[in-house]
Amino acid sequence: MSHDHSLNPETMPQEPEKATLEGKNKFLGLWFFLGGETVLFASLFGTYLALRNSTAGGPSGQDIFGLELVFLMTMLLLTSSLTSVYAMYHMKNNDFKKMHLWLGITAFLGIGFLACEIYEFYHYITDFGFTFRSSAFGSAFYTLVGFHGGHVVFGLSWLIALMVRNAKRGLNLYNAPKYYTFSLYWHFIDVVWVFIFTVVYLMGKVG
Amino acid sequence: MSIAAAQKKGFGAFLWDYLTTVDHKKIAHLYLIGGGFFFILGGLEAMFIRIQLIAPENDFISAGLYNEMFTMHGTTMIFLAAMPLLLGLMNAVMPLQIGARDVAFPFLNSLGFWLFMFGGILLNCSWFLGGAPDSGWTAYTPLSVESPTHGIDFYVLGLQISGAGTLIGGINFLVTIVTMRAPGMTYMRMPLFSWTTFVTSTLILFAFPALTVGLFLLMFDRMFGSAFFNVALGGNSVIWQHLFWIFGHPEVYILILPAFGVFSEVIPTFSKKRLFGYTAMVFATILIAFLGFMVWAHHMFTVGLGPVANAIFAIATMAIAVPTGIKIFNWLATMWGGSITINSAMLWALGFIPSFTIGGMTGVMLASAVADYQYHDSYFVVAHFHYVIVGGVVFGIFAGLHYWWPKMFGRILNEKLGKIGFWLFFIGFHLTFFIQHFLGLMGMPRRYWVFLEDQGLDTGNFISTIGTFLMAIAATIFLINIIYTAVKGEKPAGDPYDGRTLEWAIPSPPPYYNFKQLPLVRGLDPLWIEKMDGKDKMTPAEPLGDVHMPNGSILPFAMSLGFFVAGFGFIYQTDHQAWNLAIFVGMGIALGSMLIRSLKDDHGYHISKEELEREAD
Amino acid sequence: MTDNTNTNSFQKQKNKEEMKKQLITFALMIGFTIVAFSIVATEAMDKMFAVPLLLILALVQVGFQFYYFMHMKDRGHEFPAMMIYGGVFAALLTIAALVAIVWW
Amino acid sequence: MKGWMGKFKFVFLLSFLAIILAGCGKENLTALVPKGYGAESSMNLIVLSTVIMTFVFIVVLSVYLIAIVRFRKKKGQENYIPKQVEGSKKLETIWTVIPIILVLILAVPTVAATFDLADESGKSDHINVDVTGNQYWWHFSYADEEVQTSQDLYIPTGEKVYLNMKSSDVIHSLWVPSISGKMDVNPENENTMYIEANEEGVYWGKCAELCGPSHSLMDFKVIAVSPEEYEQWVADMQSVDPEEEPQDAVAQDGKAAMEANNCLSCHAIGSSPNAVGPNLTNFGDRTKIVGYLETNKQNLVDWLLDPESIKPGNLMTGKYPELSEEEADSIAEYLLQLKPSEITPESAGN
Numbered sequence A: 001m002s003h004d005h006s007l008n009p010e011t012m013p014q015e016p017e018k019a020t021l022e023g024k025n026k027f028l029g030l031w032f033f034l035g036g037e038t039v040l041f042a043s044l045f046g047t048y049l050a051l052r053n054s055t056a057g058g059p060s061g062q063d064i065f066g067l068e069l070v071f072l073m074t075m076l077l078l079t080s081s082l083t084s085v086y087a088m089y090h091m092k093n094n095d096f097k098k099m100h101l102w103l104g105i106t107a108f109l110g111i112g113f114l115a116c117e118i119y120e121f122y123h124y125i126t127d128f129g130f131t132f133r134s135s136a137f138g139s140a141f142y143t144l145v146g147f148h149g150g151h152v153v154f155g156l157s158w159l160i161a162l163m164v165r166n167a168k169r170g171l172n173l174y175n176a177p178k179y180y181t182f183s184l185y186w187h188f189i190d191v192v193w194v195f196i197f198t199v200v201y202l203m204g205k206v207g
Numbered sequence B: 001m002s003i004a005a006a007q008k009k010g011f012g013a014f015l016w017d018y019l020t021t022v023d024h025k026k027i028a029h030l031y032l033i034g035g036g037f038f039f040i041l042g043g044l045e046a047m048f049i050r051i052q053l054i055a056p057e058n059d060f061i062s063a064g065l066y067n068e069m070f071t072m073h074g075t076t077m078i079f080l081a082a083m084p085l086l087l088g089l090m091n092a093v094m095p096l097q098i099g100a101r102d103v104a105f106p107f108l109n110s111l112g113f114w115l116f117m118f119g120g121i122l123l124n125c126s127w128f129l130g131g132a133p134d135s136g137w138t139a140y141t142p143l144s145v146e147s148p149t150h151g152i153d154f155y156v157l158g159l160q161i162s163g164a165g166t167l168i169g170g171i172n173f174l175v176t177i178v179t180m181r182a183p184g185m186t187y188m189r190m191p192l193f194s195w196t197t198f199v200t201s202t203l204i205l206f207a208f209p210a211l212t213v214g215l216f217l218l219m220f221d222r223m224f225g226s227a228f229f230n231v232a233l234g235g236n237s238v239i240w241q242h243l244f245w246i247f248g249h250p251e252v253y254i255l256i257l258p259a260f261g262v263f264s265e266v267i268p269t270f271s272k273k274r275l276f277g278y279t280a281m282v283f284a285t286i287l288i289a290f291l292g293f294m295v296w297a298h299h300m301f302t303v304g305l306g307p308v309a310n311a312i313f314a315i316a317t318m319a320i321a322v323p324t325g326i327k328i329f330n331w332l333a334t335m336w337g338g339s340i341t342i343n344s345a346m347l348w349a350l351g352f353i354p355s356f357t358i359g360g361m362t363g364v365m366l367a368s369a370v371a372d373y374q375y376h377d378s379y380f381v382v383a384h385f386h387y388v389i390v391g392g393v394v395f396g397i398f399a400g401l402h403y404w405w406p407k408m409f410g411r412i413l414n415e416k417l418g419k420i421g422f423w424l425f426f427i428g429f430h431l432t433f434f435i436q437h438f439l440g441l442m443g444m445p446r447r448y449w450v451f452l453e454d455q456g457l458d459t460g461n462f463i464s465t466i467g468t469f470l471m472a473i474a475a476t477i478f479l480i481n482i483i484y485t486a487v488k489g490e491k492p493a494g495d496p497y498d499g500r501t502l503e504w505a506i507p508s509p510p511p512y513y514n515f516k517q518l519p520l521v522r523g524l525d526p527l528w529i530e531k532m533d534g535k536d537k538m539t540p541a542e543p544l545g546d547v548h549m550p551n552g553s554i555l556p557f558a559m560s561l562g563f564f565v566a567g568f569g570f571i572y573q574t575d576h577q578a579w580n581l582a583i584f585v586g587m588g589i590a591l592g593s594m595l596i597r598s599l600k601d602d603h604g605y606h607i608s609k610e611e612l613e614r615e616a617d
Numbered sequence C: 001m002t003d004n005t006n007t008n009s010f011q012k013q014k015n016k017e018e019m020k021k022q023l024i025t026f027a028l029m030i031g032f033t034i035v036a037f038s039i040v041a042t043e044a045m046d047k048m049f050a051v052p053l054l055l056i057l058a059l060v061q062v063g064f065q066f067y068y069f070m071h072m073k074d075r076g077h078e079f080p081a082m083m084i085y086g087g088v089f090a091a092l093l094t095i096a097a098l099v100a101i102v103w104w
Numbered sequence D: 001m002k003g004w005m006g007k008f009k010f011v012f013l014l015s016f017l018a019i020i021l022a023g024c025g026k027e028n029l030t031a032l033v034p035k036g037y038g039a040e041s042s043m044n045l046i047v048l049s050t051v052i053m054t055f056v057f058i059v060v061l062s063v064y065l066i067a068i069v070r071f072r073k074k075k076g077q078e079n080y081i082p083k084q085v086e087g088s089k090k091l092e093t094i095w096t097v098i099p100i101i102l103v104l105i106l107a108v109p110t111v112a113a114t115f116d117l118a119d120e121s122g123k124s125d126h127i128n129v130d131v132t133g134n135q136y137w138w139h140f141s142y143a144d145e146e147v148q149t150s151q152d153l154y155i156p157t158g159e160k161v162y163l164n165m166k167s168s169d170v171i172h173s174l175w176v177p178s179i180s181g182k183m184d185v186n187p188e189n190e191n192t193m194y195i196e197a198n199e200e201g202v203y204w205g206k207c208a209e210l211c212g213p214s215h216s217l218m219d220f221k222v223i224a225v226s227p228e229e230y231e232q233w234v235a236d237m238q239s240v241d242p243e244e245e246p247q248d249a250v251a252q253d254g255k256a257a258m259e260a261n262n263c264l265s266c267h268a269i270g271s272s273p274n275a276v277g278p279n280l281t282n283f284g285d286r287t288k289i290v291g292y293l294e295t296n297k298q299n300l301v302d303w304l305l306d307p308e309s310i311k312p313g314n315l316m317t318g319k320y321p322e323l324s325e326e327e328a329d330s331i332a333e334y335l336l337q338l339k340p341s342e343i344t345p346e347s348a349g350n
């Protein structure tokens, strides 16, 4: 392969993210990492499920969870998943501007999600006195949801760094895999959230 | 960097070279040095243990120190000695075996090593800072939550950091094997050591996250007042046990499978026969890994999980005897009808077979739940796992080191010293651990600082301690051998053992780009096939061309250093707010390095065709 | 990298079709989410039925994410699929252990 | 289960006997000479599995030795290249199937025994003892009989005794090798295990789960006496009057000193369930004091003056004012006189 990694509409490979060996490696590496993350979150979910009734006299999930906010958060995150799909669509069509536009929207939605989550925690702590130390349930709840939130923060930082770095240089075979792996990671965060809203909030509300 | 730069340099440059290297062969050296250092440390701890137990009611070391001793012995040996030594062998050999120029992520490879190293150093700093962890390598809660010194905090952060390194290493190997095999190297032509590397990496990928979570929970309980294991607030200490063993049992197969891989290389080579039942060996490896995830509760038979769980896990555990048996018998069948050369590498492999079989068999005995009510937490268990770990893993490491030493360092280890060392170690090993089966059954629990007088345990313990000294002498002889070899060792040809796999097709030690031209693989044991066709070299699969190489980088070192510093911050912030500063500084260094890495493009460099042509073969 | 200008417009077309599928996927996911939330919000269902149903809805939705959004259905995703299923296998064991056996 | 295993057992009992005769193992401690139901149950499986493993090992070792001897490279064979055998369906099937069969032979009785030992159906018809594990001592409470004791557990022979076990701090594990296998004593829930001793005797019990620096000193005894003696012991224990003044002056001083130093805020004498520290009702009858030291006055005085040097990390250190030599001496005198029952470890033939 030549040293020139740049990409123009004429010579665009079908899958720019996997066109180079480095790209293919990154692609697989991230997928494998997600396999490990599955177990990581499973351990957290398992811990949460084991401790979800251990409220030690403090508030239970049924007492405090409010569905409206969670619904809003879910919509934000699901939509951000779609917008990152759009971004990848434009990457395949080699339309860098549109790709960045959709990624920008993704970041925006992600930040919205995060803001809601921070508000939610704040609300539990101040209005219900429900903290990380209240009970085993509290510890497990904040740890599980917090780990997810941490992943969102990390994903956002990654995305912003990528966008800032590449704003002026456009798409090429060197950075295409980076964008693509980010999108995979972002979808995975969404996957985890689907289980969180189901297992923690909805099942918590049902009792 | 060009080839000319690889000439003799000053010590500073040499050190800088190793600090920044991303070459898998040099990283392998680093792993071997790091792992070897911790092996000696763990071995010395073992000697303290055994000296304390040489006589009843001995007071060579105090009760608290004894607990620290075996905790650190177990932790060090498993996480900081055995695993890194195996990762070292994998790094040195696997890319060569599959005909690759490097691993998939050279940068991450280096990061993995430095994280391990700094994690290990962090853990061992506890010795000098108020006390090492003292709740066993299993750190069962709530004992570990209540442990008053910072020891457990060092345990948590040390393992967290080095565990991250291991995980990175695992993913790296997986991707390397998937994408970077030489042309013609199908999965079913891959040497068994590469196969076991692959399967082991999968185990790492799925097992370590459970430990990560467990360590986080423990850390939160100890440092931030959460209540996972606090019974008063509804916590449950058995969660820790599950998380630990969901990791812990696969971990023991993470240790043994690469050793199986080593034997699957050594035995065919020195029997001059291809591995008997190759396909079965591959599937047995996968089956062991698969079953390995479904048996963890055999460490918890006495926890009170109830008869249903105990029965299920007992049967699942016993099932592992079957694929392991397939392996043992295939090795025997490989030797059968062969032409066996017994040198020191082969001796370790031959010593392994009966020793490991005993250990595996006592494993199956342990799996019989009701019998385990007697064995559990007694010296019978200690005997079992040293038989599999020392008789399997440590023997495997020694076999691998003797076998690949010429490939890695360009010198052949001295045979005479090798053989003396083997026999001393072998005798010492059985002397130390065989008697422990009976000690356990005679009523000696493990993790006992003293055993009492007049309980019939004196002779057994005495013999056991004597054996340890033989092992220590043997280990020292091996160290002498290394030094002797470095000074006077004989320089090997590329293929000193009439080898069968690709690593023997290139010079010893290999040039930093490994293969000038990627070889064309025509079957299992590719080099052997070519030799049988009367050629002494692999057929190249590509014309000579430019070779792309990654640049070295100090960032992995810096990043790991950052986490190391932050680790201290986390540990001591419970004492004083000011330590939060260390967290910020450390994380700043680490995240800053990450940012530099992602913002600065690094395209590597190329060795030109002309330069390659100038190089002799 | 055999493809170049000739296949380009064809490729674009294909991408577009793919995108349409993604949109349908998205609509379904939103639909499932709304169903899930309404089950709980309206308390329309007994706990016995609600919980399994919620879990099934979540699983299908996650399947969509993996297979459509993350392209696991496409060629060249054999290893990703294998590793995700490996992870799911270990994950299920872990969850089963912590849910069922901790409180034995 | 027992019937068909009997044959194996006989042969192997002989070999184990040989080992025991060779001085391996202290009676009443070793698991190799089972004296109770649980230990026998385990022993059956230990013997069965040993038989299987011996068989496997002999096969492996024979093939191994023959291979090394027969196929070692001989002089003049330097260039000999053996036939490159790929494998053999037949052989590989054999060494897959035979281990499966062997494993099944072990698995079936294992499962049977597991369910047998977990059987709690007759629990309410038998003696129940609530066991509490503490750093580093054991408390035994006979709830129905309203008897409290620590360190020495009295049980009748030939009868199931259900132990309902819970920990007050970290995890412990109760193990009396010659009568029964072990079970963990957890802080968050109660574990139940039954033990049954076949013969009278004093059996050594140990803590088998790491619980801190003095884990290895957390010994206790199970004292199995005849059912009649057991009844007698219970009656004697029930009739203890904690207020009773001792006979001699020194002991009276000791009692007063204990009151003065608040010893009884942690320890109880009599049937009070207060068990922050070990119950002292029958202290004078204990086989050992603090778990492992010979019962004599000197040892007890040493303990009272400096417990830390005797059991590192114990929870009594620092909980009471420093005692003078005389105080310690008189307390020791008093405690060693607490012998409420005729039934002592000696009654169990010790």
Ligand code: HEA
Residues within 6 Å of the ligand: B138, B252, B253, B255, B256, B298, B299, B317, B318, B320, B321, B322, B324, B325, B326, B328, B356, B357, B358, B359, B360, B361, B362, B363, B364, B365, B366, B367, B368, B372, B375, B376, B377, B381, B384, B385, B388, B389, B392, B393, D053, D056, D060, D098, D099, D100, D102, D103
């Ligand atoms: C390399 C490490 C390693 C390996 C390979 C193994 C292998 C096995 N282990 Fe071991 N084990 C440990 C390391 C290892 N173990 C450690 C470290 C602990 C203690 C941890 C702690 O508590 O600190 C432990 C503890 C442990 C326990 C818990 C004991 C207790 O705490 O009470 C059990 C119980 O079932 C067990 C079982 C087994 C079994 C069945 C195997 C099997 O994989 C063995 C299979 C092999 C064979 C059986 C031999 C070859 C087969 C044949 C020749 C075929 C024919 C054989 C038959 C039909 C039997 N192990």
Ligand code: HEA
Residues within 6 Å of the ligand: B039, B040, B042, B043, B044, B046, B047, B049, B050, B070, B071, B073, B074, B075, B077, B078, B081, B082, B135, B136, B137, B138, B382, B386, B389, B390, B393, B394, B432, B445, B446, B447, B448, B449, B468, B471, B472, B473, B475, B476, B479
């Ligand atoms: C890879 C794993 C591994 C290895 C290799 C070993 C190796 C050894 N181990 Fe152990 N061990 C464990 C893993 C391992 N161990 C674990 C996990 C535990 C459980 C811990 C716990 O309960 O939490 C344990 C526990 C354990 C115990 C039980 C402690 C107790 O329960 O109270 C004992 C006691 O005999 C013991 C002994 C030994 C001995 C004698 C060796 C020997 O084989 C060591 C031989 C090596 C040497 C002796 C090296 C000496 C080197 C030199 C002397 C070089 C000279 C130095 C210079 C020139 C500078 N180990």
Ligand SMILES: [Cu+2]
Residues within 6 Å of the ligand: B248, B249, B252, B295, B296, B298, B299
């Ligand atoms: Cu295990």
